[in-house]
Amino acid sequence: MDRPSSSAEHGVEARGVTRAFGTVPALRGMDITVPYGQVTALVGPNGAGKTTLLLILATLLAPDAGHIRVAGHDLRADPEAARVHLGWMPDVFGVYDQLTVDEYLAFFADAYRLPAAERPRRIRALLALVHLEEYLGQPVHVLSRGQKQRLGVARSLIHKPRVLLLDEPASGLDPRSRVELRDLLRSLAAEGVAVLVSSHVLGELEEMADRVVLVDHGRTVGEHRMGDLAGAARPRWRVRALDPGGLAAALDGRPEVGEVSELPGGCELGPLTEAQAAGLLADLVARKVPVVEFGPATGALESVYLAMTENRR
Numbered sequence: 001m002d003r004p005s006s007s008a009e010h011g012v013e014a015r016g017v018t019r020a021f022g023t024v025p026a027l028r029g030m031d032i033t034v035p036y037g038q039v040t041a042l043v044g045p046n047g048a049g050k051t052t053l054l055l056i057l058a059t060l061l062a063p064d065a066g067h068i069r070v071a072g073h074d075l076r077a078d079p080e081a082a083r084v085h086l087g088w089m090p091d092v093f094g095v096y097d098q099l100t101v102d103e104y105l106a107f108f109a110d111a112y113r114l115p116a117a118e119r120p121r122r123i124r125a126l127l128a129l130v131h132l133e134e135y136l137g138q139p140v141h142v143l144s145r146g147q148k149q150r151l152g153v154a155r156s157l158i159h160k161p162r163v164l165l166l167d168e169p170a171s172g173l174d175p176r177s178r179v180e181l182r183d184l185l186r187s188l189a190a191e192g193v194a195v196l197v198s199s200h201v202l203g204e205l206e207e208m209a210d211r212v213v214l215v216d217h218g219r220t221v222g223e224h225r226m227g228d229l230a231g232a233a234r235p236r237w238r239v240r241a242l243d244p245g246g247l248a249a250a251l252d253g254r255p256e257v258g259e260v261s262e263l264p265g266g267c268e269l270g271p272l273t274e275a276q277a278a279g280l281l282a283d284l285v286a287r288k289v290p291v292v293e294f295g296p297a298t299g300a301l302e303s304v305y306l307a308m309t310e311n312r313r
C-alpha cells in the first residue's frame with residue numbers, strides 16, 4: 001500500500017466515497033490516489049463500481065459521501081475549478097457522425113473556450129498525437145472503432161488536462177491500437193499528467209500501469225505498485241521438460257507443489273510464490289530433470305486479481 005500523503009502531490013485523492021442508486025449500493029467506501037506522472041489502473045470485475053467512481057471523479061455524478069480532491073480542488077466546494085484540469089473519456093461516447101474529424105475537435109475546443117487563434121494548431125497537434133492526421137477534413141463516420149476511440153482520447157486532451165480519466169479505453173481495440181494507446185498514456189504520464197484508466201482486461205494493463213487499485217463490490221480492496229505485484233502474487237506455473245515422465249515422477253507425492261495438471265511436454269502446478277517456485281526449480285535441476293521451460297502461467301496482476309475475487313465469494 002502507498003502511504004497517504006498530502007493531496008497537493010496527487011491528481012486525485014478520494015476517501016470513503018459512497019453512492020447508492022435507489023437501494024443498490026454501487027460504491028460502499030472507495031479510496032483512491034492517482035499521483036501525477038504515473039498511470040494508475042482501476043481494476044475490478046463488472047459491476048464493481050468503476051464507472052460510477054469515474055463519473056463522480058469527472059464531476060458528472062454526485063457522491064452520497066466522501067472526500068474528493070481533483071488537481072487540488074475539493075469537488076464539493078469547487079467542481080468548476082477541478083473541471084478546468086480534468087480530461088474525461090467515457091466508456092461509450094456519442095460520436096457526431098455528421099461532423100468532420102476537425103469539426104468534432106473544434107466543437108470541444110469551443111466548449112473548453114480555447115482561444116480561436118490557438119485552435120487550428122491545437123487540433124493538428126492532437127490529430128498527430130493520436131495518428132489521425134490524414135483524416136483531417138474527413139467525416140467521423142469513416143473512422144474505424146479503434147480510430148474513433150483515439151479521436152475520443154484527442155478530445156479528452158483538448159484543454160491540456162493535468163488529470164486524465166479514461167473508462168475502459170482499450171475495450172474493442174485491436175492489438176496495434178492497444179499498443180498505441182499504451183504508448184500515448186505512458187508519454188502523457190511522462191509529461192506529468194495523472195492518468196487513471198479503468199479496465200477488466202488485465203493483460204493490457206500490466207505494461208501500461210505503474211500502480212493498480214483493485215476494487216470489488218463497491219470497495220477498494222488493494223492498492224499496489226505494479227513492481228510489487230510479482231512478489232505478492234501466487235500464480236500457477238508452467239513447467240516443461242525434455243523428459244515429461246521424469247518431471248512427473250519428480251513431482252509425484254509432493255503436496256507442496258499444489259495441484260499438478262498435465263500439459264503437452266510437462267505440467268501446470270501451484271499456486272506458488274516466486275520464492276517457492278525458485279526453490280522447486282533448483283530442486284528439479286538438482287534431480288537432473290531436463291527442464292526447458294519454467295514460468296508463471298498467468299501475469300502477476302491476473303493472479304492477484306483472481307485471488308482477490310476468489311476470496312470474496
Ligand SMILES: Nc1ncnc2c1ncn2[C@@H]1O[C@H](COP(=O)(O)OP(=O)(O)O)[C@@H](O)[C@H]1O
Nearest residue numbers: 021024026044045046047048049050051052053
Ligand atoms: N444509473 C444506475 N442506476 C442503477 N444502478 C446502477 C446505475 N449505474 C450503476 N449501477 C449499479 O451500480 C453497480 C456498479 O456499476 P458500475 O459502476 O457501472 O460498475 P463497473 O463499471 O465496475 O462495471 C452495479 O451494480 C450497477 O448495476
Ligand SMILES: [Mg+2]
Nearest residue numbers: 050051052091
Ligand atoms: Mg464500467
